[in-house]
Every structure is written in C-alpha cells, then in structure tokens.
Amino acid sequence: MLSQLKAGWRLLRRLSGDDAYERYLRHYAKCHQSDCASECHTPLSKKEFYKQWQDEKWNGVKRCC
C-alpha cells in the first residue's frame, strides 16, 4: 500500500516536472563527469536550471486545439 502510494507520488512528480532538477543532477552526474573535455562547468543551481528548463519548454508549438 505504502509503496503504491510512493509510486503514485513519484509518477505525479515526474508528470508535473516537480523532479526535473533532481533528474538533471542525475543526468549531470552520469554524463558530465567522465567526459569533461567539451563542457566543463559545475551543475546549474536549482533556480538557474529551472529558468532555462521553463524557457526551453515554451519555445515552439507546445499546445494544440
């Protein structure tokens, strides 16, 4: 029961983008550590990341009729 609730909560967070920053950090840890030649910078702060993420999300046709 508890695990189902937790799974539901994770789904909701994922759907809404609530966990976007955590996912970004995981992505960063996975992809930017080993191969640091091209882009070597510390990960963005949550505020910075969220800004970019939101602006990116709304660039282009994102909603329909």
Place this chain on the structure above:
Amino acid sequence: MNTQLNKIIWLIVSILGATAVGGIAINRGEDINALWFVTAALCIYAIAYRFYAAWIAANVLVIDTTRATPAERLDNGKDFVPTNRWILFGHHFAAIAGPGPLVGPTLAAQFGYLPGTLWILFGAVLGGCVQDMVTLFLSTRRDAKSLGQMARDELGQLGGTAALIGTFFIMIILIAVLGLVVVNAMKHSPWATSTVAATIPIAMIVGVYMRFIRPGQVLEASAIGVILLLLSVLAGGWIDNNATLRILFDHEGLTLAWWVMAYGFAAAILPVWLLLAPRDYLSTYIKVGTITLLALAIIMLQPEVKMPALTQFIDGTGPIFGGKLFPFVFITIACGAISGFHALIASGTTPKLLINERDIRMIGYGAMLLESFVALMAMIAATVLDPGVFFAINSPAGVVGALEIDAVAKISSWGFPVSVEQMQLLANQMGEASLFARTGGAPSLAVGMASIFGSAFGEKLLALWYHFAIMFEAIFILTTLDAGTRVGRFMLQDMLGNIWPRMGETSWTPSVIFTSALVVSGWGYFLYIGVIDPNGGVNILWPLFGIANQMLAAIALSVATGILIKSDKLKYAWVTGLPLLWLIIITSSAAWEKIASTDVRVGFFAGANDLVAKLASGSMSPEKASVAPQLIFNLQLDAWLTVFFVALLWLIVFDMLRVCGRYLAGKPVPPLSESPHRPSRWVEDWVRD
C-alpha cells in the same frame, strides 16, 4: 489454451462493439442510454488498437525496438530526455487535447447524435490516430524534426513552405474562434467573467511562486493555484449577488472582445514564467481532472440521450451553422476525429522524449483514442439536453429571433418543444440571467456537464457546476490563445527575419511588440467581426477553422504517404493514402460549398451579395445596416481565404504525387532523410527510468 481464451475474449469484444454500434445506428424515436455510446467506443478503440494499430506498427512502419531513439542518442537532460512511456503519454495527451474536441461535437449535434458519433469513432481509428502515430514515427526516425522540416526534406521547398504558412493561418483562425467562444460564454455573465478574470492573477501568483519564492516546486505551486481557482468559482457567485460589484463584470460582447485582445497581446510579450507556463499547469490539472470526473459521472449516471439520431437539419438548414450533413459534419468535428494540428506535437516535441520505438503505438495511436473519447463525451453532454433547450442555447438571435417568445415559437415549430419558463428556470438554476442564443458551444456544454455532475454529485450545486465548467473551458481556451499568439509571433519573427535580420531576433523589444501586435490584430479582426455579426460569428469561423485544420492534416498525411512510397512500401500506402483521399474530398467539397453555394447561410459570396442587395434596397434595420459593410468585406475575405487554403492543399498533394511519380519512374527525388540505424544501449538491460 491461452490463445483460445484470447480469441474468445476478442470475439466477445467484437460482438459487443458491433451490437452497440448497431444499437446506436438503428435506434429511432426512443431515448437511448449514453452507456451504449461508451460501450461502442471502448470496443472499437480496443479492437483498433489491438489489431489495426499493431498491424501498422509491425508491417507498415516496421518498428525496430533495437534502434536508439533521438532521446537516447541526443540526451542532453533538457529537451531530449528519455521519458517513461506513461509519463510521455500524459504529456502528449495534455498537449494535443485542447478545447477543439469539446466545441466541435457540440455544434455538430444539430444533425442529431448519429453522424457526429460515427465520425468521431471511425474518423479517429482510421484517420486521426493513424496520422498521429505515423507522424510520430517519421519524426522519431529523423532526429525529432518538425513537420515543416520533414516536408521540406522529403518533398521539397514547396511542401515545407506550405506547411509553415498553413500552420500560421490555422493559428490565427483558431485563436479568433476560441476567443469568440470565451467572449460568448462571458457576455452579460458577471459570474463567468469574474471567474475567468480571476484566473489571470492566480496564474501570476503561481508563476511568481514557482520562479522566486520556491523555485522549481511545481506541485506545491500548482496545488495553491488549483485551490485558488476553485475559490474563484465560489467568489464569482458572491460577486454575482453583490449589486455594486456585479456591474464591474457585466459587459457587452464587444467590450469583452477588446479585453481578450489586450490580454492576448500582454500574454505574448510578458515572460513565459509569469503567465503562460503557470496557466498551462493549472489548465492541465483542471482539464485532466474534469474529463476524468465527466467520464465517471457518465458511467455512474448513465444518462439518456434525448436528441434524435438524425434531425431534419441534415438538409443544410440547421440553425447553428448552415450546410448539409456532407461535408459539414466532417469539417465541424476536426479535433476528436482527425486534427492536423496534432502533427505539430507528434513531430518535434514528443519524439525528443521517446525511449523506444515500441512506445509509438501507445503514445501516437493511444493518446488520440483518448482525445476521441473526450469528443464523444462532449457529444453525450450536448445530446442529453432536451433538444429544444439545446437549440435555444445554441441558435443565434439572427436565425431564431431576438425576442425570447419568437425563439421558443420557432424552435418548437421544428418539433423540439421548449418554453420561455423552462429556459428561465434553467437559467436561474445555472445562475445566469438568460441562456437564449448563447452561441459558441461553451454554455451548452456547461449546462450539459452541470446537469450530469448535478445529478451525479448533488443537484443543489448546479450553478456552481455550471460556472466550474465555464472556468474549465475558459482556462484552457485562454492557454491556447496565449500559446498560439506567442507561437504566431515566433513564426512571424522568423519569416520577417529573412527580409530584415533584426526582426528575427526573438528578444529585440521593437520586433517583439511589432510582431505581437500584428498577430493579435490578425485574430482580433476575426474576433471583432464574429462579435458584431448578428448570426453569432461561430457559424462562419468554425467551418473556416475546420477546413484549415483538415488541410494541415492533409499536409501531414501527404508527407507520410510520400515517404511510404519512397521507402518502397507502395502496397501499404493506402494506410495514409485513404484518409488523405477522404480529407481531400471533404475539404475540397466543403470549400466549394463555402465559395460557390447560392445558399446565403453557406456560401460566403452568396452571403455577401445578399447583404449588398438588402443594403441597397434599404430593407435593413439601421443597426444592422451600420455593420453590414464590414460584414460584406469579411465574407469576401473569408471566401478568398478558403480559396487560398484549398489551393495550398492541392499544391501539396500534387507536389507529393509528383515526387512519388518520379520515384516510381526511377527518376531522382530528394533522398530519404532517415537518420542511420544505431543500436540502442538499453535493449539488454531494459530499464524504464
């Protein structure tokens, strides 16, 4: 044993589906339970998804589950992100389902429940879902390129340009007609107007919260927003009862139209985080929540459908919009059956998130099935109303008369009895001053939803449910309006940038203001004309939107058919070719009717000439005569716009046929732009994040 059981189950589903469709189709003169519609839909969807969609995926598209998708290859943690298929299904569905599938079926219910229902069911499984799925597949195989880009690569410059221009014009017409729907829902309704107005500051509060107070805490902010929205519905009722406050929100349609335009302009130049993004969150939650609630209510309540299967208006004399059953039912219901706009989401946006090609069927085909189901629920909500009430709400004053007594006499004379007292009682229950001639579909949908919700969850709250339904429609209509104006602005900046590079800079303030103003005046013009038109405007704008949207679908299907033939799959080209052929037939014949018909309510030129003659003979009332010149100009403009759309359609189709003909004759054509096969790293250890 298992396969035996499987066969038996599918046999039962088929028999049940066939019985339900048959029951809906042959029923005459008796009320029929809405559960039949739901059953028919679910069985048809299940069969189509299990067999047709699976067959297309396996044999026509030849899905390759070992192939790395753009999300895997180009993963950057931002826009290319491998995403769990259920999450992606949610995103994709939220993006494709807007107000279209709610408005179209409501208007098309004037033909009776049968034509619209059949088109929603079969149009979706054979046309709309196929278009979405194939486009998603093609874009996935091409690094998530947009439809316009694919058209340019695969057919040539012409196809790409036509797709771009087509998209721009659809946007303009779409926003105008949706703006009109909102204006008509708010007209002289302080409750609706104040609730809709409150959504703007609420969105801003949520935006500031997400950006500055607790950055990135999307769920917290959304929860606050949703609670405030529900409170705003309650507060609207209080304002409506307050003599001083209600005057502030009691306005003519034209005043509201100016406000909507000002709002659209502001939304296009304000930063996205302040208004657009938070509003979108709220509208998505409200949309998904309300649609789920409506489905539950219909299943719990099992309302009787009171509209006949077919009405006499299939002959083209319908009060809501003029035009015969063929082709106008197919134009009126675009979203929910087949919608070209989806191709813009299915290319570009969704493929960037797709983990594996095996999810294409579920997301492309499946999400459109769900949208079709939303359209079916709108059809049910419209047809459970007494037909007399339905026509009284949706018929413009220009057709049935401005006086209530005339309107009920006329509607009753059609065989749909209704009385002034009945309408007044209904209006009182819904907390509105009057429900006569509230065109546009939103008020009638809201009355339908309120009566369904009211019987399922409590009769006393009808007025609250009604205004909740209005808020629900308005909030995502305004989201489409914001987002559409903004996209229109970007497209225009892109086009003007070719002439004057400075204009192409999306953040150069003079360019932002100039292009936003241009886009807003584009749709604002049609909105203005729609509001001053005594026939309600929707009857002109909605068919125009339908034609434009079907034209975009034809572009997407042309690209798909061209690629199938170029990939040596001529024998399967009918999968997209037949829906394309059908779209060409309906779009061209609807355009022909709109241009050449001598019926003044159908033909644009005929309508214009009729007004010219009436104006010259002086038989018009002074107030009608004062707006007549503008209406005449607009009708002529609409006629030329229709010519333009249909010319664009034929241009693309011929371009596709030319490319295919050259390919089949062994002559050089633009090569397939599919990106090379790279094996997925995830096939072995299959992790869905």
